[in-house]
Amino acid sequence: MKKILLFTVISALTLTGCNEDKFLEEKALDFNSASNSYNTKADFDAATTELYYLTREEFYTTYDRTTDLSKFADMWITADPLKSNITADLSPSGAIAKFYWDENYKLIAQANTVISRVPNATALTGDQKKEFEAKGRFFRALGYRTLVLLYGNVPLQIEEVTAPKTDFTRESKDKVWAQVIEDLEYAAANLPEINAVKDGEISKPAANMLLAEAYLATGANDKAVNAASAVINNTNLALMTQRFGSQAKEDGDVFYDLFRPNNQNRSAGNTEGIWVIQFETNVDGGGNNTSHFFWNPGSFWGERFFAPQVDKFQLIAPDGTNVQLFNWPIGDMTGGRGIGTHYAVDHLYNGIWADDFNDMRNSEFNWPRRFKIHRTNVLADRPELAAAMPDGYFDLEHTVLPAGYSMTTGFDGGVNATNQLPNRFMCGYSTKMTTPFHYPDAQYQDKATYQLAGTGGKTFTDQYFFRLAEAYLLRAEAYVNLGKKAEAAADINVLRTRAKAKAVTADQMDIDFILDERLRELVCEEKRRLTLSRVGKLAERIKKYNPYFNAANSADKKDYDAHFDLFPIPLSAIQANKDAVLEQNPGY
Known part of the structure; x- marks a missing residue:
């Protein structure tokens, strides 16, 4: 009887003296959960793979959205529908505004998780921690780069969100660009060299490409020259100037070879590709599938x-x-x-x-x-x-x-x-x-x-996200902004020499020539709307070159208006943000 009483007293003291929250906390001992999934290199490799997947999903494999960033620009006439209806296309309640907002904040959320979890990952070495943080920062910068060019001022969240948050406010473009640059400077310093990564992985040159773009967007042209030069002068990179790859013995030319099957990656002998989005046909998770119809998600159409x-x-x-x-x-x-x-x-x-x-x-x-x-x-x-x-x-x-x-x-x-x-x-x-x-x-x-x-x-x-040729175009743009037109012409002529085109002179150099050269070199590669937004030429060049968006060819009989240069803040985001005001962009 005494033993029973003693056991009861000890049990009572044990139960009443414990911390209830800690007592009730579930510990994952034999399965993965949010609390234990970010510790080993394999854990962080899996987490960063999701960042690559989200990037491919945004720009290549979501059927209805594949062409948005090129068709709302100065390049293409759309034949279906026959009349433009940009008021409906860019409605705050429409699919386009919601898609790019959601996709980029998903990318940022995943990047923030990686960045926030790195310091406590006891199984990582110091160098591994720097590399994974650099990867997270690169993709966070990529997301905010896209958001600020599409929407202007946007909420800036740089910590992992672990509980519902409904009080976001918009930060200025200057503050967002400053964060983009800070992230990319860290990434450029801490990512591996391109010859040390697998095909499809980001590296120092990829970070410097995006960094050059960010410097240009903020008027830091000298820094843009330096970032682009770091890519151009990288001894692991060179423009392809001779026939190569899978169809080198067939009719064609070296520019054609750049875009033939299996020719985009370094493993194929291509020293021009910097960051190449990977597709593996008929492989689970690989993207393209020969059995897909256009309504099946995942392929690039x-x-x-x-x-x-x-x-x-x-x-x-x-x-x-x-x-x-x-x-x-x-x-x-x-x-x-x-x-x-x-x-x-x-x-x-x-x-x-x-x-x-x-x-x-x-x-x-x-x-x-x-x-x-x-x-x-x-x-x-x-x-x-x-x-x-x-x-x-x-x-x-x-x-x-x-x-x-x-x-x-x-x-x-x-x-x-x-x-x-x-x-x-x-x-x-x-x-x-x-x-x-x-x-x-x-x-x-x-x-x-x-x-x-x-x-x-x-x-x-596979699809080039960055190619060395663009580094010459970015540096030429910076030189034009600095008034160094001879240097800009020299960079442009590197590409024109490869293309066996007539050399250009310093007198021809201005931002519109650079934009035209980008069309010649990067058509179907660059996200054209983002480029035109960055240089402040979107409305001007749409009105000048794309009749699909003029009054005669629009459903509402109105010309393209400059307020469409920014997408609307999606209505779904405004309504969900119940504890603060997300202001709508002008004109919507």
Whole structure:
């Protein structure tokens, strides 16, 4: 009996003397939880893999959003819908404003978690801690870079949020840019060199590329020169100037080689790629899948959006008969399974090449404008067409139709008339978005004729986020801002020498020339809206070069207005932030 009483007293003292919160705290001993998942190198590798995934998701693999940052700019006429409706597209309650806000704050939240957990990770060495913090800071800077260019003043959160928070307020762009620069300076100092990382991983040159951009955005042009020079002078990097890679023995040129399958990474001998977004076809988590239709998430649909749908291009014979020259979808130079959602404005199609149409970047391999006719029986049956196209090609620049023939090239009601070239269904295009004759076997319906399956339209190459050529363009921009036009011309001529284009002079150097050179070099690579926002030229160049956004081609009969240079703050974010005011951008 005494033993029972003693046990009861001890038990009571033990229970009443403990800390209840600590007593009730669950300790994860045999499973992963938020409390124990950030300790080892493997833990932080997994966490940073999510940062790469979120970046790919934002810029490449969310179907409806793939083209936003290039179509709302000075480059592309949109054929579907035929009329622009930017008021609806950029509504505070619309998908676009919400997507980029949510995606970038997801990226920032994950980066903040990595950064906040590093100091307490006992299984990491000091150098590993610096490297993982640098990775987190790079991606946090990337997220805030995008947000500040799209929305202006935005909430600045640099600590991990571990409880509901509903009192965010907007910080000034200057403060946000200062944080971006601080993060990138740390990343540039502590990330590994590019020759010490795997394909697809960020490195010192990637941080310096983004840092040069941030310096330019804040007027620190001397620092931008230094950051870009750190990339250009890196002995591990060099422009590709000779044929290389998977199709080096086929017809083409070195610029074409840069964008062929399996050619983007250092492991393929490419010393120009700095940060390459990775795709592994038909691998779980790898991105592209040959069985995906466009409504399946995860694949990159560049070909579908930016290549023409050539079977819809037809000639009209004098007797009114429609004459079809091309089959579709054929995985040759006609654009695979493109549907021509976007085609080039005249400035991109003709204007930027006016001084040198023979620039390699405008070659028949990189910007084809003549297409081999599939239906050769048509030429055999119609001698007058055979005479007009004696080499069996339809040439957008030179073919003259026989008397009495006309053409139909698209839907009525768009920017270009249905009988005007280029148009949705017959246009030159950038082959960066296609892989002619070299699709995965599973993407063919009939490989012998290169006919593609109904799930075609994807771009089966890894994608450059940063390429060395852009470092020359960033430094040239900084030189122009500093009044050093001779130095700017020298940088531009490095790229033009590779492209076998005419050299330029210091007198030609201004920001608009730099922006045009970026089109020649980086079309379908750069996030064009972000560039134009950074240099303060978005509204100006849309109004000057993109008729899709003028009153004649808009649903509301209004010209593009400069308040659209900033996206609206999404209504969902404003409503969820119940304990503080997130002010809306002007004009919305």
